[in-house]
Amino acid sequence: MDNTNKEKSAVLINGDALSHDEIKSPFLIGVAGGTASGKSTVCKKIMEQLGQAEMDHTQRQVVSISQDSFYRELTPAEKIKAQKGKFNFDHPDAFNEELMYETLQLILKGHKVKIPSYDYRTNSLDFDNKLVIYPADVVLFEGILVFYFPKIRDLFHMKLFVDTDSDTRLARRVPRDINERGRDLDAVLTQYMTFVKPAFEEFCSPTKKFADVIIPRGADNTVAIDLIVQHIRDFLNNRSYPGSTSNMALYMNMELCGNSGDGAMGADAAGGNDIASDNGNGTYNAIRRFSTLCKELTMKGNVFFETNKNLPHH
Ligand SMILES: Nc1ncnc2c1ncn2[C@@H]1O[C@H](COP(=O)(O)OP(=O)(O)O)[C@@H](O)[C@H]1O
Numbered sequence: 001m002d003n004t005n006k007e008k009s010a011v012l013i014n015g016d017a018l019s020h021d022e023i024k025s026p027f028l029i030g031v032a033g034g035t036a037s038g039k040s041t042v043c044k045k046i047m048e049q050l051g052q053a054e055m056d057h058t059q060r061q062v063v064s065i066s067q068d069s070f071y072r073e074l075t076p077a078e079k080i081k082a083q084k085g086k087f088n089f090d091h092p093d094a095f096n097e098e099l100m101y102e103t104l105q106l107i108l109k110g111h112k113v114k115i116p117s118y119d120y121r122t123n124s125l126d127f128d129n130k131l132v133i134y135p136a137d138v139v140l141f142e143g144i145l146v147f148y149f150p151k152i153r154d155l156f157h158m159k160l161f162v163d164t165d166s167d168t169r170l171a172r173r174v175p176r177d178i179n180e181r182g183r184d185l186d187a188v189l190t191q192y193m194t195f196v197k198p199a200f201e202e203f204c205s206p207t208k209k210f211a212d213v214i215i216p217r218g219a220d221n222t223v224a225i226d227l228i229v230q231h232i233r234d235f236l237n238n239r240s241y242p243g244s245t246s247n248m249a250l251y252m253n254m255e256l257c258g259n260s261g262d263g264a265m266g267a268d269a270a271g272g273n274d275i276a277s278d279n280g281n282g283t284y285n286a287i288r289r290f291s292t293l294c295k296e297l298t299m300k301g302n303v304f305f306e307t308n309k310n311l312p313h314h
C-alpha cells in the first residue's frame with residue numbers, strides 16, 4: 001500500500017473523515033508483564049525482525065504502542081506526591097481506562113490516531129510530542145496492566161505475557177530509572193517497595209492467567225520471539241493474498257488449539273481445511289509445521305501456550 005492510500009484509509013482522531021476505501025481491521029496483540037520484564041524490548045525485537053523498525057511510520061504493517069500514553073493527567077497535589085516518589089503509578093486508577101478503550105476501538109476500526117508520548121521525568125503526558133499511529137495490519141499494545149481491565153482485555157486477538165523473574169526485573173529497573181527516567185536510587189527503591197512490588201502482586205501478576213502465550217525470560221528468549229515473528233510474518237503474507245480470509249484470529253486459534261492437548265489439532269480440523277482452501281497448500285503446510293514446532297517448544301519450556309478463550313472455536 002502506498003502512502004497516498006494509507007492516508008486515504010484514515011480517519012483523524014479529531015473527526016476529519018477521509019475515504020474508507022482500504023480500511024482493514026488490525027490484529028491486536030496485547031503484551032503484558034511486570035515492570036522491566038522486557039515488554040518494550042520484546043516488541044522492539046519483533047518490529048526489527050519484521051523489518052518494520054527502520055520503515056517510515058506511514059508505511060508500517062506492524063506498529064507498537066505503549067500503555068504509558070494512557071496514564072491519566074495528575075492533579076497539582078498528585079504531581080507533588082509523584083515528585084517525591086509517593087504516587088502509585090502501578091495501580092489501575094493511575095490509567096485513563098476509557099481513553100485507552102476508545103483509542104483501541106478506533107485503531108481496530110482502521111482509524112489513524114494521535115496519542116501523547118509520556119515523559120517520566122515530569123510524570124506527565126507530553127502533548128507536544130504526539131505519536132501518530134497509522135492504520136496497520138498488526139498492532140502491539142504493551143504495558144503492565146493491559147490485561148487488567150476486562151473491557152480492554154476482551155479487545156485483544158492474542159495475549160502475550162512476558163515472564164521475567166522479579167530479581168532480574170528490579171536489577172534492570174534501578175539503572176533504567178536512574179539513567180533514563182531521571183530518578184535517584186533512594187526514590188527508585190522506595191517506590192519499588194511501597195508501590196511497584198505490591199501492585200505487581202495484586203494487579204499485574206494475576207493477569208498472567210489471561211495470556212495465550214507466556215514468554216519466559218523476555219527478550220532473552222529468542223526462540224519464542226522467532227516463533228511469534230514467524231507467526232506474524234505468515235499472517236502478513238496470508239493477508240496479502242487476494243481473497244484470503246484476513247482473519248488471524250481463526251488462523252491463530254487453529255494453531256494454538258493444536259497445542260492445548262484437547263485433540264483439536266487445527267490442521268486436521270474443519271477450520272484448517274477452510275484456511276487451506278482459501279490460501280493454498282503452502283499456508284496449510286506452514287500451519288502444520290508451525291503447530292508441530294509449537295508443541296516441541298512448549299515441551300522445552302521456551303513458550304507456554306494457554307487455550308485461547310477469546311477466540312471462536314470451531
Ligand atoms: N534480555 C535483556 N537483557 C538485558 N537487559 C535487558 C533485557 N531486556 C530488557 N533489558 C533492559 O531492561 C530495561 C527494561 O526493559 P524494557 O524492555 O524497557 O522493559 P519493560 O518494557 O517491560 O518495562 C531496559 O533498560 C532494557 O534495555
Ligand SMILES: Nc1ccn([C@@H]2O[C@H](COP(=O)(O)O)[C@@H](O)[C@H]2O)c(=O)n1
Nearest residue numbers: 034035036089090120123124143144196
Ligand atoms: N511517572 C511514572 C509513570 C510510571 N512509572 C513506572 O513505570 C512502570 C511501567 O513502565 P514499565 O516500562 O516499567 O513497564 C510502572 O511500574 C511505574 O511504577 C514511574 O515510575 N513514573
